[in-house]
Amino acid sequence: MGGDKIRKDRRQKREDYRRAIRQDGVSELPRKKFYRQRAHANPFSDHQLIYPPHPDQMDWSSLFPDYVVADEEPQQPRRQQPDSSAAAPASSGAELAPLQPKRLSKEVEIADIGCGFGGLLVALAPTLPDTLMLGLEIRVSVTQFVEDRIQALRAQARRAAEAAEAEAEAAGSSPPPPAPGMYRNVGVLRANAMKFLPNFFRKGQLSKIFICFPDPHFKARKHKQRIVSATLNSEYAYVLRPGGIVYTITDVPDLHEWMVRHFEAHPSFERVPEPEQEADPCVAIMRTETEEGKKVERNKGQKHVALFRRLEDPEW
Amino acid sequence: MVAFPYHLVKACGGIVFAAQGSDIHSFNSRLEHVSTWTYPHQHAAEATRPAEEAQDSPAPEGPPAKRRRVEDGDDATAPNGHGQQPSSNGQPRGSKAAQYDNPANERAFLQGLYATADGRHLIAITGCDKTIWVFEHDGAGHLKELSRRAMPKRPCALTLTRDNRTILSADKFGDVYALPLIPAAAPTPDSTSSPAAATPAALTPTIPLSRSETPVILRPEANELTVHTKRNLRALENQKISLERKAAREAEQLEPSRPRFEHALLLGHVSMLTAIAVGVAPSSSSSSSDPAAKTREYIVTADRDEHIRVSRGIPQAHVIEGFCLGHEDFVSRLCIAPGGREELLLSGGGDDDVLVWDWRGGRLLARAPVLQHVKQVKGLEEATKVAVTRVFATSKWHVTTDGTERTLVFIVAERVPALLVYELWPDNTLQHRCNIPLPGNPLDLDVLEGETSGPGNTSCRLVVALDPTQKGSSSATTEAEEEPGCRRRRATLMFMDNAGDEGKLVPVENLPAAGGADIGEAELHRLLYTTEALRKLTDYE
Numbered sequence: 001m002g003g004d005k006i007r008k009d010r011r012q013k014r015e016d017y018r019r020a021i022r023q024d025g026v027s028e029l030p031r032k033k034f035y036r037q038r039a040h041a042n043p044f045s046d047h048q049l050i051y052p053p054h055p056d057q058m059d060w061s062s063l064f065p066d067y068v069v070a071d072e073e074p075q076q077p078r079r080q081q082p083d084s085s086a087a088a089p090a091s092s093g094a095e096l097a098p099l100q101p102k103r104l105s106k107e108v109e110i111a112d113i114g115c116g117f118g119g120l121l122v123a124l125a126p127t128l129p130d131t132l133m134l135g136l137e138i139r140v141s142v143t144q145f146v147e148d149r150i151q152a153l154r155a156q157a158r159r160a161a162e163a164a165e166a167e168a169e170a171a172g173s174s175p176p177p178p179a180p181g182m183y184r185n186v187g188v189l190r191a192n193a194m195k196f197l198p199n200f201f202r203k204g205q206l207s208k209i210f211i212c213f214p215d216p217h218f219k220a221r222k223h224k225q226r227i228v229s230a231t232l233n234s235e236y237a238y239v240l241r242p243g244g245i246v247y248t249i250t251d252v253p254d255l256h257e258w259m260v261r262h263f264e265a266h267p268s269f270e271r272v273p274e275p276e277q278e279a280d281p282c283v284a285i286m287r288t289e290t291e292e293g294k295k296v297e298r299n300k301g302q303k304h305v306a307l308f309r310r311l312e313d314p315e316w
Numbered sequence: 317m318v319a320f321p322y323h324l325v326k327a328c329g330g331i332v333f334a335a336q337g338s339d340i341h342s343f344n345s346r347l348e349h350v351s352t353w354t355y356p357h358q359h360a361a362e363a364t365r366p367a368e369e370a371q372d373s374p375a376p377e378g379p380p381a382k383r384r385r386v387e388d389g390d391d392a393t394a395p396n397g398h399g400q401q402p403s404s405n406g407q408p409r410g411s412k413a414a415q416y417d418n419p420a421n422e423r424a425f426l427q428g429l430y431a432t433a434d435g436r437h438l439i440a441i442t443g444c445d446k447t448i449w450v451f452e453h454d455g456a457g458h459l460k461e462l463s464r465r466a467m468p469k470r471p472c473a474l475t476l477t478r479d480n481r482t483i484l485s486a487d488k489f490g491d492v493y494a495l496p497l498i499p500a501a502a503p504t505p506d507s508t509s510s511p512a513a514a515t516p517a518a519l520t521p522t523i524p525l526s527r528s529e530t531p532v533i534l535r536p537e538a539n540e541l542t543v544h545t546k547r548n549l550r551a552l553e554n555q556k557i558s559l560e561r562k563a564a565r566e567a568e569q570l571e572p573s574r575p576r577f578e579h580a581l582l583l584g585h586v587s588m589l590t591a592i593a594v595g596v597a598p599s600s601s602s603s604s605s606d607p608a609a610k611t612r613e614y615i616v617t618a619d620r621d622e623h624i625r626v627s628r629g630i631p632q633a634h635v636i637e638g639f640c641l642g643h644e645d646f647v648s649r650l651c652i653a654p655g656g657r658e659e660l661l662l663s664g665g666g667d668d669d670v671l672v673w674d675w676r677g678g679r680l681l682a683r684a685p686v687l688q689h690v691k692q693v694k695g696l697e698e699a700t701k702v703a704v705t706r707v708f709a710t711s712k713w714h715v716t717t718d719g720t721e722r723t724l725v726f727i728v729a730e731r732v733p734a735l736l737v738y739e740l741w742p743d744n745t746l747q748h749r750c751n752i753p754l755p756g757n758p759l760d761l762d763v764l765e766g767e768t769s770g771p772g773n774t775s776c777r778l779v780v781a782l783d784p785t786q787k788g789s790s791s792a793t794t795e796a797e798e799e800p801g802c803r804r805r806r807a808t809l810m811f812m813d814n815a816g817d818e819g820k821l822v823p824v825e826n827l828p829a830a831g832g833a834d835i836g837e838a839e840l841h842r843l844l845y846t847t848e849a850l851r852k853l854t855d856y857e
Binding site for chain 1: 489490491555581583584585586587599600601612621622623625627628632634635636638639641642643644852853
């Protein structure tokens with residue numbers, strides 16, 4: 001009874017806020033307490049997920065509106081039936097596909113798998129302002145939180161830039177350059193990364209994958225649900241370009257060992273040596289800026305970091 | 317109660333093997349019955365006992381890894397309560413049987429029939445005990461059981477590597493395992509704990525750590541620093557206590573969590589696998605000068621989540637070469653085109669079309685409508701969806717259209733009483749040729765190659781297993797089917813010769829009597845028609 005009421009209240013608060021941010025341009029940050037959700041989701045269930053059949057059919061324009069290639073007309077949905085008289089086959093898998101979405105001037109290069117409340121993405125965005133990054137999160141309301149957070153941050157950045165410009169104009173000097181990125185390079189999607197990573201990303205599209213504080217699935221029976229496994233690592237290798245890095249961090253020592261063991265055993269990966277790991281600016285951000293990282297800090301827990309480099313495939 | 321129809325067909329040398337429930341019948345090239353292999357129900361009951369009991373038995377194949385709640389599969393009653401007679405081994409029937417609504421878990425039922433290229437080995441899958449059976453075939457239709465291997469999860473489909481020496485088994489959990497066709501003579505206890513050690517080089521697992529591998533844990537993986545609430549701390553305490561107890565138990569007996577035979581995890585999807593195929597393409601390696609080494613093997617796997625994945629073959633199966641993405645519903649069948657068109661892959665499933673791919677490049681080349689032609693079958697004019705169960709291309713059977721030879725492709729859709737015949741054209745399109753109506757729902761088909769009676773003129777015989785339906789007698793191709801209420805005499809195995817009239821299938825006469833196992837109609841349907849169930853429920857909304 002009480003739980004129902006609380007849930008209803010939360011939903012009401014979320015909806016009010018989302019309306020405000022979309023219609024009235026409010027740039028106040030969303031409040032996490034209205035978006036809380038059970039920390040676990042079953043990756044094997046079907047859910048009600050939206051994903052493109054092929055990466056070429058992914059419409060990124062709503063996630064990264066500032067990167068849409070402007071001069072292209074959006075095409076009408078179509079399903080082309082192959083013509084029996086056409087001898088030459090299509091040159092791309094998408095040509096027989098129903099939809100040609102708007103193109104972006106850049107591709108997503110960084111994926112945060114299980115991005116949670118988006119702390120890492122928000123911290124990374126100004127650090128790598130010219131790189132598109134995408135958070136993937138399976139929980140609905142947590143995804144909404146990150147969406148709202150990005151909206152609010154973009155609105156804030158825009159407003160700050162406008163204010164600075166107005167001030168500069170009043171003072172008669174040239175305006176200062178806007179803050180790097182202005183959070184235009186961050187996006188979030190509700191997705192089951194264990195199943196549908198190749199629906200979003202093409203072979204070798206990514207340069208970095210972050211796996212931060214994943215669900216440890218303590219019970220041995222649940223180990224198969226872990227985000228790192230011998231077979232899933234092949235999919236990470238597929239979407240990562242050679243030289244790309246998988247970043248992992250956890251506060252659970254056994255899970256750390258598990259991840260290290262499975263990545264080191266996979267022929268497509270090698271562990272990044274510690275000096276190089278510590279020199280990577282992303283590692284510091286991962287340690288301090290993720291929501292879980294902060295929580296572990298408060299509880300004085302340990303943080304275990306491991307990085308793995310995607311190797312070139314051998315000849316075949 | 318009805319008899320099992322024939323539901324699987326496999327041509328193997330000059331012999332046709334056809335599965336009926338849990339029996340495998342063999343027929344010679346004139347389709348005369350030769351012999352029958354019967355599933356050893358008694359053994360199955362033993363094998364499904366808890367592992368601890370079975371471990372004492374000297375069975376070299378080893379018991380299945382997991383304890384299963386299985387009634388004797390032979391005569392388990394349909395959940396609708398038909399028949400209360402005791403089962404064959406005299407034990408009273410457990411009332412629990414009714415609570416399982418998937419008969420495939422309970423009843424011995426052959427789920428797949430495969431043959432090596434030389435026809436000397438036949439491989440079968442049974443679902444209830446997750447077992448892969450390998451038989452030696454003497455070339456005349458007699459089978460000798462060579463091995464019986466219970467897999468960690470139920471195999472959904474399997475295929476063989478190009479050299480016909482390794483079985484690739486794709487399972488319900490999404491993993492693909494490699495296992496030798498002929499297992500090593502005597503698996504020692506050592507080889508069970510580390511299968512890699514006893515494995516020949518070709519089978520060395522490319523992924524040494526299996527996803528399902530569970531190391532013996534003697535302490536909880538969480539610690540006081542990783543749990544933050546009072547309740548979780550209490551749970552952690554309890555966990556420690558229970559793990560200590562478990563460790564004490566396990567010290568006495570070996571953990572029976574692994575099958576005791578050579579097997580290697582090659583790759584895996586996080587989805588139920590539905591089909592697997594092996595393709596061969598030119599090697600991308602520039603250095604090889606040996607012409608024999610210029611082609612490479614690839615493993616193509618399809619799953620319920622619309623994916624078709626192309627991985628390298630052994631020993632680089634961990635490398636994903638690409639995906640063939642474009643299906644918008646489950647994929648249930650893969651077929652590499654035969655006859656010099658091996659660069660093409662045909663795939664069917666829950667979509668309205670069958671897709672033609674350049675599988676090596678992951679490019680969609682053509683779509684061939686299936687639903688459209690299913691609607692032309694009498695009684696199915698209002699069909700709104702289709703579930704493809706077979707895509708069968710044969711290079712043995714050529715048709716000539718406009719003076720050029722085309723490969724024939726037979727497509728079967730679930731509960732559609734017709735064969736849909738297509739031609740694979742040189743421009744990589746798949747063109748509908750005709751529908752062949754049948755007096756029942758086709759379940760499986762294969763082509764038996766006969767004697768060559770002249771240059772380039774091989775006689776071929778298409779053999780179809782079907783589930784005779786009461787109503788679907790529109791074609792009236794047989795007289796036998798008109799006998800009212802006598803379903804078991806109705807045609808369940810039919811054939812058509814390439815020399816004969818196209819579109820006319822003839823029932824095989826004098827089929828051996830069914831092995832006594834009768835089954836409720838509802839249960840039978842749940843065993844035979846499993847493909848539509850792969851569709852996600854959300855699709856209906």
